Amino acid sequence: MNLINQEWRGTYTLFKKEVLRFWRVAFQTVASPVLTALLYLLIFSHVLEGHVQVYKNVPYTVFLIPGLIMMSLLQNAFANSSSSLIQSKVMGNIIFILLTPLTYLQFFIAFLAAAVVRGLAVGLTIYLVAIWFVDLPIAHPVWIFAFALLGSALLGTFGIIAGIWADKFDQMAAFQNFVIMPLTFLSGVFYSIHSLPPFWQTVSKFNPFFYMIDGFRYGFFGKGDISPWISIAVVIAFLLVLAWVTLKMLKSGYKLRG
């Protein structure tokens, strides 16, 4: 058997295992984030519908849905790679992967692809549930897909970094609560950054989540806070930097091989 074939199979097996890992507990990994997003939608639309209009002729509830989809997609892509790694490290079963001929690149691709699948699965489910209740336009499907894919890849990569770095579950929880949550909530999921004071508008522009949310939303409404081309460039740049960091970590064996 040639090496390419063997490497492909190894990568595919690890990817499949990572997908099955979350799929076996889909109630927790897919259904529960979907429910959370729908609760946000229900409450915010109830409170704010008719009081707030971000874009002309777009009801607040409709405005909110793409942001919620993207937020859940990003959080779940992150959760997939980070929780899988921290669990395997704490349980010790990461050794089963470390003993194999899988290269650091195969390791990266498999964990990344599984995180993307989880992110997209959660995002798509929320979308399908939401369009039952709300009429959601789709202006540019290609932008929607591009931002969904790149966003989940970016957070999946970030999750690998966090999963390798954290030694304990509480460090991981700190990462979630002090980094991921503030970045998502302050990214314009619930509002347009044009409604913010100038200082906070500037701060928001340093938040990569803002570009993912805004670009994704552009795909639905054909308008956003900034051009989707800028957003996609920023997202790709962040993805490349994080991927480079992750590959460096994996190649050196940081915290995985002594």
Added chain:
Amino acid sequence: MTVPAIKIEQVHKHFGSLNALNGIDLTINQGEFFALLGPNGAGKSTLINIMAGLLKPTQGKVSVMGHDVVNDYQTARMALGVVPQELVFDPFFNVREMLRFQAGYFGRGRENDAWVDEVIESLGLTDKAYTNMRKLSGGMKRRALIAQALAHKPPVIVLDEPTAGVDVELRQMLWGFIKKLNRDGHTIILTTHYLEEAETLCERVAMMKQGEIVALDTTANLLNKLAGKNLRLKLGNAVLPATLLSMLKSGENGVFTLALTELNQVEFVLSELRKAKIHIEDMQLFEADLEDVFMSLVGGV
């Protein structure tokens, strides 16, 4: 000449100021049944982890079937199956799924399933093939761990204390299975605390102490060279004559064990006892075991 299964050259491993390994040289040939002995902290697991690529040597080279474990790690790992010491498991999957994944990581697909089934059967896991790893008993987890190391059919198998905490019946079964693997041509390397196991199973033994190999020879030679025979005497309330004290290995409650380097020393012992008018209640002559060699080399623990 065939390549050695394992070749270790001048391997050092330092953890900060701690020198876990101090220049290990060791060659293990294909088809050998080899034991690595030593007290806790001697460096056995460190050495195994370097072979497996879990640790990088600070200095020196290790190869598996001729493939360097650092520069040519993919081929080296293909040739190696490692049974880790701790009972680790993946709680999401059942035994058969885990084995197929494990084989898959090594690039094996459906064509390997027959081998996976054979491993499951030989290790008595057939009834548990569809049981979640989480629900297995300790002994069953141990079997599954061995099965996982074998899933890609490696020519060299390393077992890090595979029988720690395993009951007698399972231990016998595991040894039977591992002996069969060795007969089928697999090279076996094990670390164990049960010295009598190394003695009955292994052809060659390396004893480690504080990161160094202090003895390396065939089991038979080690037993001959370093131990000789033991004479156990039951002498009631009598005190051992002073002339015999130099041979004394242990003695309590009137039972004394003397170490003999040659068999004809028995006559000397008996004559000294006769001179001292000591009545012998019981007497036993037996071969020294690896434990004696071990204690004499590694010292009291």
